[in-house]
Amino acid sequence: MAHTSDIPADDWSEELDDKPGTDYAKRRPISRLTVLRAIAEVRMWWRDGVIADLDHVATIERVRGESLLTSRYVFMTAMSAGIAILGLLLSSPAVVIGAMLLSPLMNPIIGTGFSLATGDADWLRRCGKALAAGSIFAILFCALIVFLSPLQTVTEEIAARTRPNLFDLLVALFSALAGSYAVIRGREGTIVGVAIATALMPPLAVVGFGLATFNWTVFAGALGLFVTNLVTIGLTAAVMAKLYGFESDATKRKGKLQSLVILTVFIVMAVPLGFSLRTIAWEANGQRIVNQEVADAFSERARVDQPIVNWDSEPIAVSASVFTPEFSADADSEVAKRLERRLGRPVVVTIDQFQVGTDPGAAEQAALAQARAREAAEASERQIASLGRSLALIAGVDRQDVLLDRDNRRAQATAAPLEGMALAGYRELERRLERTAPGWTVELRPPLVSLPELGVGEEGLDTKNSRKLALILWAARRTGLRITLSGSEKALETVTGALGEERRRVDMRASESGDTVTAAWSTTATGQN
Structure with missing residues (x-):
């Protein structure tokens, strides 16, 4: 690295020559030597002024x-x-x-x-x-x-x-x-x-x-x-x-x-x-576009609350509340068309229009009156979105693979196979998620893992085996497939008595004597309930 002491005096005078009246257009550009000199001075300052005092x-x-x-x-x-x-x-x-x-x-x-x-x-x-x-x-x-x-x-x-x-x-x-x-x-x-x-x-x-x-x-x-x-x-x-x-x-x-x-x-x-x-970033920009298009669909006197967008749904769901003195019958379809053109994805728009008077403050007063109802709706929407994300995480699938039925308050997903997870584990995951969403029915369809065996004693099914039978029936309901039970005639007769109305979901196959009943999946569908 060149130091300032190594530079000839002629070069110094040539570089630093700045006589009054000199035309800037005729000056020589900064030379490579000047750049190297500046770098050398910075390195010297860093070495002697910054690093030198460190222990x-x-x-x-x-x-x-x-x-x-x-x-x-x-x-x-x-x-x-x-x-x-x-x-x-x-x-x-x-x-x-x-x-x-x-x-x-x-x-x-x-x-x-x-x-x-x-x-x-x-x-x-x-x-x-x-x-x-x-x-x-x-x-x-x-x-x-x-x-x-x-x-x-x-x-x-x-x-x-x-x-x-x-x-x-x-x-x-x-x-x-x-x-x-x-x-x-x-x-x-x-x-x-x-x-x-x-x-x-x-x-x-x-x-x-x-x-x-x-x-x-x-x-x-x-x-x-x-x-x-x-x-x-x-x-x-x-x-x-x-x-x-x-x-x-x-x-x-x-x-x-x-x-x-x-x-x-x-x-x-x-x-x-x-x-x-x-x-x-795309979702943030999309929210801005939604806000703009909904506002442009109404007059300046209208008041538009913050639209709610569900990006995980297919098509994208947009809902908004507008307080306006002039009702627009085609607002939903017009906004949906413009959003589909700008976002490049199918969009469903639901705009709740509240017609107010022509007084300049009427829209604001109506918006204030509706604030608490809107806050409750947003809280409900957040709960639904959170439920969808949680179910997708638990099932090990993408968010778009989760079905959310708002009308019937039902959430469904098919779980991906998880190594080491037994059928009872999927049932427990469904229960835990359902406890976090009061009023919703959560249905987690398990993969076709091994079904538990039933032990039939002299007095019938004990508590442990009754739970196993309930687990088998739950799997049949969630998957929509029939279950084949194999065992001795005496054991199958005992299990049949415990099935009650659920008997239609299983097939019986008599085999050798014994007190064990095995369960296996069948390819015949029974329909989900």
Whole structure:
């Protein structure tokens, strides 16, 4: 690199010549030498004015001591995980924030970045061990709490951490820059705010929830958010450490390769997250278009309440309330046509028009009178949307695969096969979701998994086997398929007596003697009830 002392005096005079009256159009453009000189001066300022006063050894020792696996680290991880999962189950943001403040996961991630910058393989291995142990322990601890908890419903707080996007990556990036700077400059108090911003523990708690409930959609979405935060913070910390001179001679030689790898990782993560963000941005822009088209369909004296849009339905459902002195009979169809043209998707529009007087304040007065009714309708719509999202997450399917019948208040979905999930698990998932939606009938159609065997004693079916029979009948109702029961004539006779009116859903097949009745799926449909 050229320094100012190496530049000939003639070049200095030529570059700095700025005589009065000189025409700017005739001046020479900034030369490459001037640019190099400026870069050299910036590097000199950074080296002598910023990095020189840092105690690199003390900083490394402090970061190393806080990033290893210790008993305190394990205890604080357990407490943070427990608080996080309880806050998520209760849908309490305040409790979740408390878990973020306690989480010690930021320390080994920052340590990973510094070990990468300094090329310390042993330190990197020990940070990875601490991070892996803390993450796995937090997931299993949260899964245990969810398994023992009577609350196992997907809440809004849980659902909010299953859809990572590009903004999450940017939040982690900026938070890592702030956290690394605070560590390097000895301002650890800033880490508290960084821990809240990146929210490392809540996604891990949601991963544990997905594991406990065998909901792999929730599991994968939350794990993606955690990995996004982890990788972004670690690599950004490495870049900041190298920038502030925390690197060995070996890492300096490999600097370009490391920078290329880090840039590649960021790009690879940003692409899928960008697609997710594009969907969110499209919905936000679509809401603006809906507001504009509904307002343009009426006169300036009309008052339009915020339209409600259900993006998950097919076609898109738009509902709005308008207070207007002039009733428009074709407003629904006209707005629907314009929205279909601008959004490129089928749209169903329902506009409730309330005709008011011509007084300029009549529309506002009518809107105020309708405010409470509208608030109740919005709350109901939010409940329906939340029910649809929760059922899709529990069933492990896309939102458009969930059928919501508003008129009959019925929600239906066909569950995707979940490894290790028995028939009773699907029945329990349906019950738990139904308890969260009073007034709604939730129907979760299970996959064709193995049916339980029935044990028939001398006194007939005991309580345990009666529940198994009820479970078999539930599966027959949900799938619409008949069930074939095989066993001895005596055992089948006992089961037939317990079936009652449900006898029409099963076929009997007598076999060898014994007190066991096996159940199997049939290809004959019975119709769902």
